[in-house]
Amino acid sequence: MYQFFVEPSQIQGNKVIITGSDVNHIKNVLRMKAGEEVAVSNGIDGKEYRCGIGQITEEAVICTLRFVKEDSAELASKIYLFQGLPKADKMELIIQKAVELGVYEIIPVAAKRSVVRLDEKKAKNKLLRWQGIAEAAAKQSKRGIIPRVRDVMSMKEAVLYAAETADVRLIPYELAQDMTKTRELIEGIRPGESAAVFIGPEGGFEENEIAAALENGIRPVTLGRRILRTETAGFTVLSWLMYHLE
Numbered sequence: 001m002y003q004f005f006v007e008p009s010q011i012q013g014n015k016v017i018i019t020g021s022d023v024n025h026i027k028n029v030l031r032m033k034a035g036e037e038v039a040v041s042n043g044i045d046g047k048e049y050r051c052g053i054g055q056i057t058e059e060a061v062i063c064t065l066r067f068v069k070e071d072s073a074e075l076a077s078k079i080y081l082f083q084g085l086p087k088a089d090k091m092e093l094i095i096q097k098a099v100e101l102g103v104y105e106i107i108p109v110a111a112k113r114s115v116v117r118l119d120e121k122k123a124k125n126k127l128l129r130w131q132g133i134a135e136a137a138a139k140q141s142k143r144g145i146i147p148r149v150r151d152v153m154s155m156k157e158a159v160l161y162a163a164e165t166a167d168v169r170l171i172p173y174e175l176a177q178d179m180t181k182t183r184e185l186i187e188g189i190r191p192g193e194s195a196a197v198f199i200g201p202e203g204g205f206e207e208n209e210i211a212a213a214l215e216n217g218i219r220p221v222t223l224g225r226r227i228l229r230t231e232t233a234g235f236t237v238l239s240w241l242m243y244h245l246e
Helices: 021-029 089-099 120-138 155-164 180-187 207-215 230-245
Strands: 003-005 015-018 036-043 048-056 059-067 079-084 104-109 168-172 195-198 219-221
Touching: 003 120, 015 021, 015 036, 015 048, 021 048, 021 059, 036 059, 036 120, 079 089, 079 155, 089 104, 089 120, 104 120, 104 155, 104 168, 155 195, 155 207, 168 207, 168 230, 180 219, 180 230, 195 230, 207 219
Parallel strands: 003 036, 079 104, 079 195, 168 195, 168 219
Antiparallel strands: 015 059, 036 048, 048 059
């Protein structure tokens, strides 16, 4: 079943109105007809609104609400991914898969070893593209919300933001060795607690960045005896968290 996101104001009693680019997609790409069913989410409450298409116009698809599916596809905790800016288009893959794995927010971090440097104009364009990728991934994976991709932060800004938003803060570190401790930290996250995960760019975080993280209550964890690529490291931690929280 196809899923679409709308603003809360577009759900009006038993009427749901889909507008924007989704109208063309429903009408001309999917070639859907009146009577067919779609799933709609408002991107906030995590609920799935099952609707029947009633009328398709040039500007809107007007649907009738059939029922509300209360059980959410969201994880029991909000997961914040602080991702050091990687090379080339890796960030697009990271955003797509992180959304599929249940992340709540993605925060790009301009670490000292990040090769990519974005000026204001490039950052704005990248952010629009990244948010579009997050929305597409949310639709594909039947998420109840569209995870937000925040503006690029410095490591200092990221550490402070994590302190404000997350109860548990983790940073994979190649010198961390105690897998038992890592397991305890992840399994100790209770439903409702939020978690932040810091992933370095290629080459990892510099020592002073790690030191600043540890000084601000971010806990070091190990991902095993192998060195993982930046994209693999993030997927690994998010998969562990998804398994635990599901």
